Amino acid sequence: MFQLIQQNDGLSIGVFGIGGCGCNTLNSIFEQRESEQAHLYSVNTDKVVLEHTQSDEAVLIGAELTHGYGAGADPKVGLQAAEESKDQLLTLINGCDIILCATGLGGGTGTGASPYIAQLASEQNKPVIFVATLPFSSEGQFRSNIAQAGLNELKEHANAVITLPNDQLIEVLGNDIGLFDAFKHSNQILHSLIKSLIDMLCYQGLINVDLNDFAKIMDCQGDAVLGVGKCNDESELTTALDSALNNPLVNQVDMSSSTGVIIQVNCKDEISLGSYNLITDTVRQQVSSNALVICGVSKIESLSTNYELLVIATGASSKMVIDDLNKDKQPEEKEPNKAEPETTDIFDIPAFIRNQAPAPCTK
Ligand SMILES: Nc1nc2c(ncn2[C@@H]2O[C@H](COP(=O)(O)OP(=O)(O)OP(=O)(O)O)[C@@H](O)[C@H]2O)c(=O)[nH]1
C-alpha cells in the first residue's frame, strides 16, 4: 500500500523512457511538455541514442558492461546494465511521487531493464505505470518470446502495464503507411496516455483526483485499461468515451472484471451535469458492480480540444495475449490513414532498425 500524500501541489512525476522505443516516445513528450511537475528521464544502454534523446536527465545504464553500445537484444544484458546503475536509478525514483514509463518490449534494454526499474519503484512504495509496445510478428518469434517473458515479469512489479501491439498498427493504419510514420503514430499514443495522466495528477480539479485516489486504484491487482478520448462538442462525448475504451491500437482488456476505475473529465470550459452523469454511468455499467469508481473533473484552458476523457480501469483480466497476435491474420481491407508526409531525421528511425546498420565507431 502506498503512503498517503496530503495534496498534489508539489507532486513530482517521473517519466522514464527506457530503451530505444522509450527514448523515441520521450522525444515526442519533451517537445510538447506543458507541466513542470513532470521530469523526463531517458534510460538506455545505447550512448548514441541517449545523445539524441531530449530529456531532463540521460542515464547511461551499464556503461562498464556494454560500453555504451546497447544490449544487443539480450534482456539479461539489459537487466545487468540496470543493476550496475542501481544507485543512479534509485536516486531518480526516490525524487518522484509517481513513475510513468514508456518502453518497447522485444529488445535487450527495454525488456531487461524495465522489470528491474518497476521492482525498484515498487520497493520504494511508488506507484509505477508502464506503457509498452509489443513487437511486430514480422520481427520473428525470438523477439516475440523475449517480449512475452518481459511482459510477464513487468506485470509482477508494475501497478499497471498498458500494451500497444505493433501489429495493430498495420491493422489500423493499413499496410501502405510508411514504417516511420506508423511508429510516430504509435509513439504519439504512448505520449497521449502519459500526458493525460500527468494532466490529471497535476491540475487541481473541480472534483479532484489526487495521488491517494490514484494509488488506491493502482493497488487493484490485475490487468489495466487506460484510454483517452477527445472531442470538441458535448454531443460527441459518448463517441469520445467509446474511443477511450476501444482504442484499436491498445491491447483490449475485458473491463467487466475491473475492480477499480478512474474517470477523469478535462474540459476547457464546463460540462453539463447530464453529460457528466452519462459518462460516469456508462463506465460504471461496464465494470464489476463492486468496483471502486473515482471521478474527477478539471478545467484546463490549454487543452487542444474542448473535452478530454481519461479512463483507467484496473484489476481486470486480459483477453488477448501476445501469442494471439502472432497467429496468421488477414488484415482487413481498410483505407489506410494518409499520414502527412514529414521529413525523417535519422533519429526518427527506430533504433532497432537503425542499429542493423554499422554503428559509428568511436571506441
Ligand atoms: N511503436 C514503436 N515501437 C518501437 C519503436 N522502436 C522500437 N520499437 C519496438 O520495440 C522493440 C524493442 O526495440 P528497442 O526499443 O529499439 O530495443 P531496446 O530496448 O533499445 O533494446 P536493445 O537495443 O537490444 O538494447 C522492437 O522490437 C520494436 O518492436 C518505436 O519508436 N515505436
Ligand SMILES: [Mg+2]
Ligand atoms: Mg536499443
